[in-house]
Amino acid sequence: MSHEKKKKRPKLAREGFLGRLHYFIERALLNIRQNVLVNLITVGTISLAFLILSLFLLIYVNLERVTETWSERVQVTVYFDRELTSGEVASFSSKIRAAGGVSGITYVSREEAMRRFAQRLKGQEKLLQDVTPETLPSSLEIRLKRHMREGEAIAGFVARLKSMPGIGEVQYGEEWVKRFSDFMVVVRFAGLLLGGFLVLAVVFIVANTIKLTIYSRKDELELMGLVGATRFFIKVPFLIEGVLQGIVGAGLALLLILGAYSLFLHNADFLLSFSQAAAGLVFLPLSHCAFLLAGGAMLGFLGSLTSLKRFITL
Amino acid sequence: MIELHNVSLSYQHDTPALNNVTLNIAKGDFALITGVSGAGKSTLLKLIYAALRPTSGQVMVDGLNITGIPVSQIPRLRRKIGVVFQDFKLLPGRTVLDNVALTLEVLGWGKNDINRKVYHILKQVGLEHKIKSTPLRLSGGEQQRVAMARALVNDPRIILADEPTGNLDEASKEKVLEILKEANIRGSTVVIATHDRRLMGDWCKRLIVLDKGAIVENTDVS
Ligand SMILES: Nc1ncnc2c1ncn2[C@@H]1O[C@H](COP(=O)(O)OP(=O)(O)OP(=O)(O)O)[C@@H](O)[C@H]1O
Ligand SMILES: [Mg+2]
Numbered sequence: 001m002s003h004e005k006k007k008k009r010p011k012l013a014r015e016g017f018l019g020r021l022h023y024f025i026e027r028a029l030l031n032i033r034q035n036v037l038v039n040l041i042t043v044g045t046i047s048l049a050f051l052i053l054s055l056f057l058l059i060y061v062n063l064e065r066v067t068e069t070w071s072e073r074v075q076v077t078v079y080f081d082r083e084l085t086s087g088e089v090a091s092f093s094s095k096i097r098a099a100g101g102v103s104g105i106t107y108v109s110r111e112e113a114m115r116r117f118a119q120r121l122k123g124q125e126k127l128l129q130d131v132t133p134e135t136l137p138s139s140l141e142i143r144l145k146r147h148m149r150e151g152e153a154i155a156g157f158v159a160r161l162k163s164m165p166g167i168g169e170v171q172y173g174e175e176w177v178k179r180f181s182d183f184m185v186v187v188r189f190a191g192l193l194l195g196g197f198l199v200l201a202v203v204f205i206v207a208n209t210i211k212l213t214i215y216s217r218k219d220e221l222e223l224m225g226l227v228g229a230t231r232f233f234i235k236v237p238f239l240i241e242g243v244l245q246g247i248v249g250a251g252l253a254l255l256l257i258l259g260a261y262s263l264f265l266h267n268a269d270f271l272l273s274f275s276q277a278a279a280g281l282v283f284l285p286l287s288h289c290a291f292l293l294a295g296g297a298m299l300g301f302l303g304s305l306t307s308l309k310r311f312i313t314l
Numbered sequence: 315m316i317e318l319h320n321v322s323l324s325y326q327h328d329t330p331a332l333n334n335v336t337l338n339i340a341k342g343d344f345a346l347i348t349g350v351s352g353a354g355k356s357t358l359l360k361l362i363y364a365a366l367r368p369t370s371g372q373v374m375v376d377g378l379n380i381t382g383i384p385v386s387q388i389p390r391l392r393r394k395i396g397v398v399f400q401d402f403k404l405l406p407g408r409t410v411l412d413n414v415a416l417t418l419e420v421l422g423w424g425k426n427d428i429n430r431k432v433y434h435i436l437k438q439v440g441l442e443h444k445i446k447s448t449p450l451r452l453s454g455g456e457q458q459r460v461a462m463a464r465a466l467v468n469d470p471r472i473i474l475a476d477e478p479t480g481n482l483d484e485a486s487k488e489k490v491l492e493i494l495k496e497a498n499i500r501g502s503t504v505v506i507a508t509h510d511r512r513l514m515g516d517w518c519k520r521l522i523v524l525d526k527g528a529i530v531e532n533t534d535v536s
Contacts, residue, residue, distance in 0.1 A: 034407055034408070035407075219403070219405065220405055222403075223403050223405065223416070224416070224420070225388075225389075225392075226363070226365070226392065226397065226399075226403070227392065227393075227416055227417045227420050227464070228389045228390070228391075228392035228393035228417070228420050228421070229389060229420040230386075230389045231385075231386075233389075233420060314385060314388060314389070
């Protein structure tokens with residue numbers, strides 16, 4: 001066919017990686033504009049799913065914060081029946097720090113203990129008559145890092161303290177720590193269960209909505225293949241579309257929840273007023289927001305990818 | 315250009331839709347495949363653009379054995395072949411321009427080149443004034459010609475037209491045949507499948523008659 005060799009091949013306007021990418025993005029946006037209704041429904045459904053998930057995260061994050069402030073009450077006290085020299089304080093402190101997980105150590109001298117005692121008994125000074133600093137113990141108060149404040153960890157820490165020469169009596173609110181630890185186990189388990197369930201639901205909903213939007217265009221997918229499009233060429237605009245739907249859906253959910261937060265929730269201290277430090281709710285940290293957006297993008301991508309596999313026969 | 319050697323094809327396991335078909339359509343041929351409804355005409359065309367694979371036998375297109383062609387090679391094959399589908403397969407939500415442009419987009423053409431070429435081919439089929447319409451607002455004959463434009467727009471080496479004169483009036487039929495004849499003169503190998511034997515005219519170079527999936531007549535009439 002000689003005429004075909006002579007025929008000049010028109011310059012491909014979109015060669016190179018960036019050119020192709022530009023074409024694909026343009027195509028994806030065009031597809032969205034041509035299927036506005038389907039896209040609105042998809043994005044709406046995705047954002048509803050993400051709304052539920054982020055609401056759950058918001059609650060969980062705040063619950064964690066409350067328990068954080070509660071757990072600050074956990075502290076380990078080592079008692080001594082004599083006054084320590086500053087050298088002894090320093091050497092004990094460094095030994096205790098070496099046991100790990102310590103966030104701070106304060107030495108409470110007999111004088112200081114007396115002062116605190118007096119303060120606590122204000123108005124009932126009569127009771128103090130027989131008490132002199134010599135009858136009170138001096139002590140080292142040890143504050144722990146967050147991960148050390150529960151059950152096993154704190155028990156292990158205390159055991160390590162007790163094995164140190166020169167340390168006799170060690171006390172920590174054992175009962176309270178145990179109850180707190182049990183409570184945290186329940187909270188974490190419930191959180192994990194509910195969170196896992198919600199994530200599954202979101203994955204299912206997003207994947208299926210996207211499958212519907214792709215199903216509604218299966219004729220187009222078929223035809224593209226018939227006129228000689230490669231699988232890659234057919235897929236990419238749909239993948240971009242899916243990623244956009246995921247990001248916009250998740251973003252919309254975050255915006256909605258941010259709106260609700262700044263309207264009502266941020267000063268909802270009545271909810272948690274039993275704890276001063278935790279008054280009011282905090283919003284999701286930036287890392288969580290980024291995680292949700294990335295999750296949306298990934299779900300959109302994977303949802304499109306798996307659905308496309310079903311409808312591209314090529 | 316198109317060769318079938320002892321090709322048989324069965325959908326599922328019932329009677330074969332094609333039964334031991336052997337034929338050879340040369341470069342520059344204008345072939346007419348006829349036969350009653352259900353004779354296997356569409357099936358035969360689908361084998362040529364690799365929408366179906368033969369149950370047995372070999373299919374060669376443009377010097378390439380496509381019998382067991384890997385899926386990744388199919389796009390290259392299809393870019394050489396313009397197909398006018400029996401059911402048109404136009405995208406109802408897209409304009410005529412977009413529908414026809416698809417063939418060129420797939421090839422990576424730029425927008426300006428595409429617009430120019432699409433306008434040109436639409437003028438050839440007499441539909442340049444409908445370039446912004448959607449297929450839903452076109453008559454059957456006009457849709458037929460849009461499908462034709464989409465198949466012809468990249469000057470393919472092979473044109474397969476499945477029932478291209480389906481339910482058109484005499485004048486439209488003439489127009490469609492005229493377009494295919496011109497493409498043939500410009501060098502494309504043309505294959506028409508139709509149940510309507512009266513379509514045959516002096517421009518036809520080869521007549522193939524199918525019956526129940528078998529060739530009952532294959533004559534060089536040029
Ligand atoms: N997808 C399919 N699955 C099962 N059987 C099919 C399929 N497509 C076609 N057939 C059968 O194969 C045979 C040939 O069909 P084909 O479409 O090739 O006929 P045709 O000659 O094009 O008919 P028409 O003129 O009506 O278009 C018919 O008996 C038909 O029922
Ligand atoms: Mg048919």
